[in-house]
Structure formats: structure tokens, C-alpha cells
């Protein structure tokens with residue numbers, strides 16, 4: 063039942079204190095003609111309404127949530143507590159720097175630790191999301207070439223196993239996107255890369271691990287080929303939880319990298335924000351970074367780099383997300399960070415090995431933090447699609463994996479268990495997948511209707527996309 067249907071005129075829970083400033087009415091023409099439709103419910107009914115809604119949705123507090131390419135599902139509560147400290151929340155961006163030295167120290171320390179993790183020299187916290195970081199990184203690459211008078215570089219190379227935001231960001235930065243195909247092993251086809259590398263190439267964007275969950279085994283060769291043609295190398299580090307503490311993009315030859323603090327460093331992804339997609343770069347790109355960089359030793363202050371590409375967001379980005387990231391790095395420490403990435407990879411390989419007998423993997427070999435299976439055969443044989451299996455998992459209390467992504471794999475299901483799941487949870491998930499496989503073989507029709515135990519059963523997704531019904535019609 064919608065909240066408007068529960069509403070009764072005259073009810074409510076107004077608990078606002080009396081107004082202590084003079085009331086100013088807007089001009090007649092600016093006043094609304096009819097009262098606003100606000101639901102009127104008692105406090106108790108309101109609380110129950112939202113509790114009921116919360117119970118209907120599936121979250122990480124309800125069960126296994128193996129949604130691939132979204133990473134971070136572990137959002138330690140202690141990090142939220144740190145970010146809620148009044149010294150961090152009750153400040154104003156225009157406050158003089160000497161009154162917020164602690165906040166500047168957070169930015170400086172987080173920069174130093176994240177640069178150690180990525181093998182870079184400087185960074186900006188301004189970008190608000192991963193894609194925003196990509197765009198910022200490309201602006202740095204562009205500014206670098208232009209500063210050298212090298213203006214004929216109009217292309218960005220993007221392997222077809224890149225995250226979808228990579229080509230979009232390159233196009234937004236004004237570049238022509240050249241797609242580089244993957245070989246049968248799921249890695250960049252080096253021959254094709256060599257053919258494309260030339261003096262019109264500004265750079266390459268590599269998603270690593272790529273969208274099929276593989277670490278490109280030729281990574282050093284890839285960055286070398288690009289550098290030799292005069293281009294720069296961009297590392298999409300959104301899913302750094304697969305490599306953090308193990309290997310550093312800076313050591314692999316990359317010049318610039320973005321991180322998703324709202325995936326790998328303690329802020330939930332997909333929660334509607336705010337997020338943070340900071341960009342780390344080597345010293346050669348630092349002069350072009352957006353403001354504001356924190357500088358100084360005893361007295362910290364902000365500085366705008368001289369050749370800065372300009373602001374990509376106001377002030378210093380989403381500061382509280384950085385507080386959470388710092389708390390996370392400090393809690394895990396030098397041992398915990400590599401342990402988290404090792405567990406992410408171990409869990410993915412464990413579950414992959416368990417599912418392999420029933421669901422063929424799109425690529426052979428060891429995966430990183432996630433793996434992609436292809437249900438093309440199963441569909442041909444039984445009519446049961448990747449969508450049917452994904453929906454069937456809901457009846458087992460499991461959130462569906464990412465479906466039909468990456469696009470280069472037919473009937474794809476992309477599974478990312480994450481580092482925090484126990485072996486028991488992974489075993490139960492494998493049992494659910496197995497039982498759905500058996501159902502597909504013996505009574506495939508049963509899966510077309512799944513899920514059947516959830517508050518809302520199978521939706522007509524085409525109808526929902528074509529004719530979305532988003533407004534409540536008030537009577538009268």
C-alpha cells in the first residue's frame with residue numbers, strides 16, 4: 063500500500079518548533095494555488111510504513127549479494143562513525159584553512175596512503191564518481207600533450223573488455239575512441255594494439271582486472287607499446303579490491319588511475335551517493351590536477367596547481383567519503399589491505415571452481431575478484447536463460463549476479479562474492495546454483511516464472527521500461 067493511501071487528513075506528526083524568524087510570504091504569483099499533497103500519518107504509522115518497505119527489499123544485511131563489477135559490499139560501521147564526528151560534519155567549505163587543519167590532514171594523509179597503494183605521486187579528491195574520475199584523468203592526459211605542443215593526438219585506445227564508462231568518458235573528453243579487441247584468452251590482443259598505436263594516439267584506458275574478471279597477463283607490454291608511440295596509460299582502478307596491496311598500477315607503467323572509494327574503500331556503491339572517484343597520477347601530470355591540493359608541513363593550506371585543468375567539482379569533493387576511506391585503510395593496515403584483496407580473489411576462485419561443473423566459464427584459468435559464466439549452451443538446450451537463473455536465485459534469498467554484462471559474453475552472469483563472505487555462505491550459494499541447474503534440466507518451465515516467494519514476482523521488464531508508471535494520481 064502506498065503512503066498516500068494510508069494518509070488521513072488531519073493526522074500527522076508535526077514536531078517542528080515554533081518559527082523564530084519573521085514569516086515572509088512570497089508574492090501572490092509565486093504562491094501555489096492548491097495545497098501540497100503531503101501524506102498525513104502518525105509517527106508510528108510512518109515508521110511502520112518504511113520498516114515494511116525496507117523488509118521487502120534485499121540488501122547486504124539480508125543475504126549473499128554477488129553483484130559483479132560493483133565490489134564493496136563491506137561497509138564497516140566504524141567508518142560511518144568516524145565520518146559522523148562533528149569535527150568533520152559541522153564545517154563550512156569557506157572556513158579559513160587554519161580552523162580546519164584536522165580536515166586538511168585527513169586529505170593529506172589519505173592522499174599519501176592511496177598514492178602508496180597505487181604507486182603514484184599526487185592526487186585529486188574532486189571527482190564524485192568513477193566515471194567522473196575517468197573524465198578528469200583524460201583531461202590531464204590532454205593537458206599534458208597540449209602543454210608540449212603535441213596537438214595531433216586525437217585518439218584514445220579502449221580494449222573491448224573495458225568498463226562501459228571508459229569509451230563514454232573518452233568521447234566526452236573530445237577523443238575518438240578506438241576499440242581494441244580481446245583475444246580468445248580474454249586479454250588485449252597485442253597485435254591489434256600494435257597496429258593501432260601511432261602518433262595520433264593520446265593514450266590507452268585499461269580496465270584491470272577487466273570486465274571478464276581477468277588480470278591482463280601482458281600488462282607491462284601493453285603500457286610499453288603505448289608509451290613507445292608517445293601515448294599515456296590510464297588505469298581504471300574502480301575494482302582495486304582485487305589487487306590492492308599486491309600490485310601497483312604505478313609499477314605497471316600507468317601514468318594515471320582513478321579509484322572508486324565507493325567500491326573498494328568503505329562507502330557503499332549504488333546507494334545513490336555520495337561517492338568519490340579520486341584520481342592519482344605520476345608527477346608528470348601533477349601540474350594539471352584540478353584544485354585544491356593540500357600542501358604544507360606544520361600549517362596546511364590549499365593550493366591550485368599552476369597549469370590546472372580547472373575545477374571538476376566544487377571545493378575538494380565529497381570529503382566525508384574520504385574520511386571513511388582513511389578510517390578503512392587505518393583499520394586494515396599494511397597487513398589487512400593485501401589480505402582483503404587476497405580473500406576477494408580466493409572467494410571468487412573457490413565459488414568459480416564449485417560452479418564450473420554446471421555452468422561453463424566464459425574464460426579459462428584463474429580469475430581475480432569476479433568471474434563470468436556463459437549460459438548460452440544451457441539456454442539452447444533447455445530454454446532457461448541467464449535471466450531465469452538470476453531470478454531463481456531470489457527464491458533462495460540470494461541477490462542476482464550482474465546479468466548480460468560484459469556484452470562480449472553471450473548469456474553472461476557475472477559473480478563477485480567479495481572478500482567478506484564465509485566459506486559456508488559460498489557453499490550455500492553453490493547449492494542454490496546447483497539446484498537451479500537441475501531445475502533447468504528437469505522442469506525448465508518452473509524457472510520462467512521465478513521468483514515466486516518474493517513480495518513482487520517476475521516483472522514485465524519491457525513494459526516497465528517502455529511505459530514506466532512513476533506518478534501517483536491524486537483524486538480531485
Ligand SMILES: *Cc1c(COP(=O)(O)O)cnc(C)c1O
Pocket residue numbers: 131132190191192193194225227269298300301322337339
Ligand atoms: C563502477 C565502475 C566504473 C564507474 O564508476 P561510477 O562511480 O559508477 O561512475 C568504472 N569502471 C569500472 C571498472 C567500474 O567497475
